[in-house]
Each structure stands twice: as structure tokens, then as C-alpha cells.
Amino acid sequence: MEYVVSILKKFPLTVFALVVLTMPFWFPWIGGYGGLATKIMIWALFALGFDILLGFTGYLSFGHAIFFGVSAYATGLMFKHFSDEIIPAMIVAVIVGTLASVIIGYLTLKKSGIYFSILTLAFGEMLHSSALSTFGSFTGGENGLTLPDMIPSMLGIEMRGEVMFYMTAAVLILGYYIARRISASPFGLILKAIKSNQERLEYTGIDVQKYKLGAFVISAIYASVAGSLMVVYEPYVGTEYLRWSTSGNLVLMSVMGGMGTLIGPIIGAAFMLYFENVLSVPLGEEWLLVLGLIFMAIVIFLPGGFTDGFKLIYKKLIGKKSDGEEN
Amino acid sequence: MNYLFLQVLTGLQISALYMLIALGLTLVFGTLGVVNFAHGALFMLGAYFAVVISDAFGFSVALIAVPIMLFIVGIILERGLIRFFYERSHTDQILVTFGLAIVIGEVLKTIYGANNLPFAKPSWGSGIVKLHEYLPFLEGFVAYPKWRLILVVVSFSTVAALFLLLQFTRFGLIVRAGMRDSQMLAFLGVNITRRFTIVFGIGAVIAAIAGLFGGPITQVEPELGMKLLIPSFLVVVVGGMGSLPGAVLASLLFGMALSFTAKYAEIQQIIIYLLAVIILLVRPRGLMGKKGLME
Numbered sequence A: 001m002e003y004v005v006s007i008l009k010k011f012p013l014t015v016f017a018l019v020v021l022t023m024p025f026w027f028p029w030i031g032g033y034g035g036l037a038t039k040i041m042i043w044a045l046f047a048l049g050f051d052i053l054l055g056f057t058g059y060l061s062f063g064h065a066i067f068f069g070v071s072a073y074a075t076g077l078m079f080k081h082f083s084d085e086i087i088p089a090m091i092v093a094v095i096v097g098t099l100a101s102v103i104i105g106y107l108t109l110k111k112s113g114i115y116f117s118i119l120t121l122a123f124g125e126m127l128h129s130s131a132l133s134t135f136g137s138f139t140g141g142e143n144g145l146t147l148p149d150m151i152p153s154m155l156g157i158e159m160r161g162e163v164m165f166y167m168t169a170a171v172l173i174l175g176y177y178i179a180r181r182i183s184a185s186p187f188g189l190i191l192k193a194i195k196s197n198q199e200r201l202e203y204t205g206i207d208v209q210k211y212k213l214g215a216f217v218i219s220a221i222y223a224s225v226a227g228s229l230m231v232v233y234e235p236y237v238g239t240e241y242l243r244w245s246t247s248g249n250l251v252l253m254s255v256m257g258g259m260g261t262l263i264g265p266i267i268g269a270a271f272m273l274y275f276e277n278v279l280s281v282p283l284g285e286e287w288l289l290v291l292g293l294i295f296m297a298i299v300i301f302l303p304g305g306f307t308d309g310f311k312l313i314y315k316k317l318i319g320k321k322s323d324g325e326e327n
Numbered sequence B: 001m002n003y004l005f006l007q008v009l010t011g012l013q014i015s016a017l018y019m020l021i022a023l024g025l026t027l028v029f030g031t032l033g034v035v036n037f038a039h040g041a042l043f044m045l046g047a048y049f050a051v052v053i054s055d056a057f058g059f060s061v062a063l064i065a066v067p068i069m070l071f072i073v074g075i076i077l078e079r080g081l082i083r084f085f086y087e088r089s090h091t092d093q094i095l096v097t098f099g100l101a102i103v104i105g106e107v108l109k110t111i112y113g114a115n116n117l118p119f120a121k122p123s124w125g126s127g128i129v130k131l132h133e134y135l136p137f138l139e140g141f142v143a144y145p146k147w148r149l150i151l152v153v154v155s156f157s158t159v160a161a162l163f164l165l166l167q168f169t170r171f172g173l174i175v176r177a178g179m180r181d182s183q184m185l186a187f188l189g190v191n192i193t194r195r196f197t198i199v200f201g202i203g204a205v206i207a208a209i210a211g212l213f214g215g216p217i218t219q220v221e222p223e224l225g226m227k228l229l230i231p232s233f234l235v236v237v238v239g240g241m242g243s244l245p246g247a248v249l250a251s252l253l254f255g256m257a258l259s260f261t262a263k264y265a266e267i268q269q270i271i272i273y274l275l276a277v278i279i280l281l282v283r284p285r286g287l288m289g290k291k292g293l294m295e
Helices: A002-010 A012-021 A023-030 A034-057 A065-081 A086-108 A113-134 A161-184 A186-203 A208-233 A244-257 A263-301 A305-326 B002-032 B039-057 B059-080 B090-112 B146-168 B170-187 B192-214 B224-239 B244-260 B271-282
Strands: B128-130 B143-145
Touching: A002 A012, A012 A023, A012 A161, A023 A034, A023 A161, A034 A161, A034 A186, A034 A208, A034 A244, A034 A263, A065 A086, A065 A113, A065 A208, A065 A244, A086 A113, A086 A208, A113 A244, A113 B090, A113 B224, A113 B271, A161 A186, A161 A208, A186 A208, A244 A263, A244 A305, A244 B090, A263 A305, A263 B090, B002 B039, B002 B146, B002 B170, B002 B192, B002 B224, B002 B244, B039 B059, B039 B090, B039 B192, B039 B224, B059 B192, B090 B224, B128 B146, B143 B146, B146 B170, B146 B192, B146 B244, B170 B192, B224 B244, B224 B271, B244 B271
Parallel strands: none
Antiparallel strands: B128 B143
């Protein structure tokens, strides 16, 4: 047990990459299927970026569906009107998502935590309802943007099945690597300081606003890449991508997994999608109720989420072991 | 003239519902400092209770029973859950009430299904009122649904009652003092905890009133809570968090904006969000926000 943990501590990235890349082999054992693995990777990327905002700075955004959805629409529109090559589509989508985040972040981050949560929620709903009606002629309105018989490709290779999975997995591993670097950097340290005491940080002469915006934009870039990949994986843009429930799901998975740990939200994303798609079969219609209860229990009793739970269990096991040795 | 009058009336009617929901939100926020994402769910619970009870025993029974039920639900929630979150961060408060909103929504969905429950208005509240018979300045035939007029009256009466309660009773005095400095009040030997519990209960009662009178004009379905929570939150923020007059003013503003843009659906869909962004850029504290509170 201690040996396993020491390996985890020494080579986190390698272990992570191995677990992710071997997913097609072990995931079917626990009832998963190929497509779900890809979907988990995409949501994990989304949640990973969100952790740089929520986990590090403590700013709870209820509008991250904006970047996911806007970039999904941008990707869909590129596929529809330009070509089925994913590289230009994804570049345009990420640029659009980033621009949106700069504007919205600038407008919302001046406010305290509550204002921020409510304002991001409001921006999200504004874009959702404008996609449904105001820009309905571009976005397909209530039906979403349908892309019939479209198979996105990269440099002529069709992006589906295993190819799509490994592409997404590579992006996730890269994203995880970058997030770890951010976490260890001075920039990451300042972000974490915002969470613990923003006022004190301001007194040291640091322009907190700039750093908050930085974290917001980085998390939005992750969200944009995820949104874009979602359309590559499944060439259709649903209106729910922009809806508050997408932001809400993101919050659920980040908190359940464990905020601020980077790996936590990834575990949370995997758990939630697994729950929604596999465990919902025995649970039936009530799966979301069960999930809501689990979420509430975690917020109340285990604010550190699953990762904190693992740590507690590990400590107990080690503690018992050392007791045993004494006897 | 007729057009203007009707638009104003519609605006009033739209703001009436926002006002009722925002009132409970801002009351709980202003006194307890808790951001209650489950308030929309409480409103929805009120609407469901109202449908079920008025189907079984008639609307007049529901009129008395639903506020009492919601008051009890509010007390239980405050004692059993919310009070443990006074000391925790606003983020945690938002998270736990968001979880609660999901759970309440899903429980209702499990029991009553995802579809709209028909809410039958009582006989004294259905039909239309021929306004031109009462208001001589209106030309020709002007009628308006009676229930919507009742909603406006109920909403403004609730606002007035709450205002009187907070401004002119001993209970209100203590609660207002508690909003300023609850610790000091506790030192003075006032049992502030019990009052706060009651305030949360009152917030739930206002949600029940909103459910009783708002239910027949909205759809009673499990998404209802979140649908109305978002604009109501905007009302609270635009009005200034914790400010009751601000919430009234902001809901009137939103109601009018929605009513006067009704001809242009593309603008109507986003008008309140646009208004909120503009107002908050000009006045970051909201229309009537107090300095130093929640910054």
C-alpha cells in the first residue's frame, strides 16, 4: 500500500498517462464502453480547467457552460460552413471562447464571490436564451445545430472510435501536465493565495484582478477545447451545452472529486459520467436524486471530496498497520 | 392610452412574481447572510403543495395549509442544515443549497413526473375583469385576467406586510439589529438564533405565497424552481443584496422591461440580463445596495 502511494507521489504524470491510455482495456470490465471513455476524457478536461479557477482562487463560476457551449457552436459552424478538418475549427473555437472569457471575466471578476457566481449564471442564461431565439438562424434554435452525415477528420484521418479516444486522451494528458506546471508555478501560488486571503495579497502590492482574470481565461481555454472536442466526438451541438445545467454538472463533479487537487475534478468527472451512464441502469429514473444526495453529503461532511476521502482512508490503513506492528 | 396601460399592468404582473421570490431571497440573505440557491426549489415546493392540496380539499384550504407547511419545512431546513453553514464560506453555502435544490427537484420529479401539473384556479379567481367599466380613461373594451390582478395585489400586500413587520414591531427591530451586528445582540442577551430561524421560516412562507398565486400562471414542473431563481437572483443583485426596497424597485424595472419589449422576442429574451449588466457596471452595489455589505 505504502509502496503504491510512493510510486503515485514520485511519478504522478506517468501513472496518470498509463491509467488514461489503458482505459479502453480496463474500462469495459466495469461496465463502460468506448464512447463513454472518450466522453469522460472530454469532461475531465473541462473539469480540470475549472479547478484552476474554483480550486485555486475559490471563485465559483456558474457560467462555464458559456465557454464550452460557445466553442461548441463555433466548431459546429466551422464544420458546417468551412470544412470538416478539425484543426482550423478547433483553433477558431478556442479563440472565440477565449475572447468571450476575457470580456465576461473583466465584467464579473470585480465582484465578490456571490456576485461573481450569480453574474456568471446570468451571463450563461443570457447566451443560452439568445442562442435559442436571437441568433436562432445561425444556431439552429431549439433543435441545436445539426450536422448530418459529418465525420470530422484531422489531416484526412477520420476522427472516430479509437482514434478519437487516443487524440482526446493525449489532449487530456497534456492538459494535466500544463495544469500541474501552473499549480507549481509562482502564478499558481498567487492564485492559491487569492483563495486564502485576497485582502492581504492586495496589501502586498499585487494586482489581484489581473491574476483572477488570468485564472478565469485559462479555465475558459480548457472549457473551449473540451467544448470543441465534444462536437468533434459527436457532430451535433445541443442547446444544453450552453444551459446552466452544464455549468451545474461541472460544479457537481469538481466538488465531488475534490477542489484544488487537479486530479480530484478528473475523478469527479469520471464518477459522474459513470454514474449517469452505467449506474443509472440499476438506479433507474432516480439516479440524479441519488447523485444530489451524495453531493450534499460531500459538501456537508467531506468538503475535500473523494480525494480527501482517499487520504483519510489511507491514513487510517497506515495507522492500523503501525498499531499492528507495535503489538 | 390603452396600449400603455396594458403594458404597465402586464409589467406589474410580471414583476409581482419576481418580487415575491426575490423578497424571500433578499430577506434571508440580508439577515442570515446566506445565499440560498434552494429558494427557487422552496417556491416550487409551494406550487406543488398548492396543486395537490387544492385538488384534494379546495383552494381555500391550500391558502392556509401551504404557508404553514412551508414554514415548517423552512424551520426544519434551517435547524437541520443551513445553521451549520453560517460559519462556512459563501461558496459552501451556494454549493449545499444548490445540492438541496437538485434533491428537492428530483424528489418532486420522482413523485409527480417531469410533466406539467395542471393547476386549477379557484372559481372566484378565474375569468376576466372588464377594466373599462372601472377606469373611465380607457377607451372601448379592455379586459384582463382576474388571477393576474389578484397576483399583483397579493404581491404588493406581502411586501407591505413584511415592511411593516420589520419596521414597526419589536421582532423586526431585533432582526434589523441582528443584520447589523448579531454578535453584539447576542451579548446583550437576545436570543438571536431563534429569531433567525423564524426569519428563514418567513422566507419560506413568502415562497409558499409565491407558489400559491404564481403557480397557476407558470407551469408547475420540476424545472420551475431554477427557471425563476435565476431572474429573481438578478433582481436581488440589481436591487442591491439584502435591500428590500431595492428588490422591489429592481423587480418593477425588470417587469416593465419585459412587458415593453414583448413585441420583439429577440430582445425580450435577453433584456433583463442586459439591464443587469449595465446597471452593475454603473452601480456595482446595485440600485440600493448598502456600502460595506457583501463586498
